[in-house]
Amino acid sequence: MIFTFKHILPKRYIALTLWPVIILKDEKLRCDPVLLNHEKIHLKQQLELLILPFYVLYLGEWLFRLCLYGDLHKAYKNISFEREAYQNETDMNYLQKRRAWSFLSYLRADV
Template sequence: MKVIYNRLIPFKGFKCINLFGVLFVREGCFMSKHDLNHEAIHTAQMRELGYLPFYLLYVMEWLWHLLREWDAKVAYYAISHEQEAYDNQNNPYYLKTRKPYNQWH
């Protein structure tokens, strides 16, 4: 996965954003091996779903949870793609054994 450190993307207050498998990291932020694994899991999700469907599903699920919870942070952590990534970011072998569409299992 390509990692680009810069001052513009993501917006101030955010550490990184994964856009189409390229990781944009805010200059001055440190990416741990767990952070990189988390983003690699998202890249695997994007590849199996297709990039645009991934982002559409991601935003739709976030909006659904936001309407139910009225809390952006709670809605973010409730997204199935994030749950899979957070649950497995500390396992360096996860992507070798990951089953397709595991974010919904």
């Protein structure tokens, strides 16, 4: 399901995925296949971690990386879930060939 809510998302964000919903800031974003693929990758990650553990791990990794880098944006960009989604968002077949737990391979390297 995809919903559009202009005022829910923080200023810097254009989309957010909260199982089973993708929230977009603007209706026009429904036509952005790369953005939607990025968010669908997050849906897959959330499902394979049984949803709630995904959010715990996501927040924990963000806090760890925030302490590591001291920069909100750099911490966000280096979360393994985000790294996987950003790296594969242009591959429209990625979800069909993606292996379970693929985000684990993105834990080490930094952006």
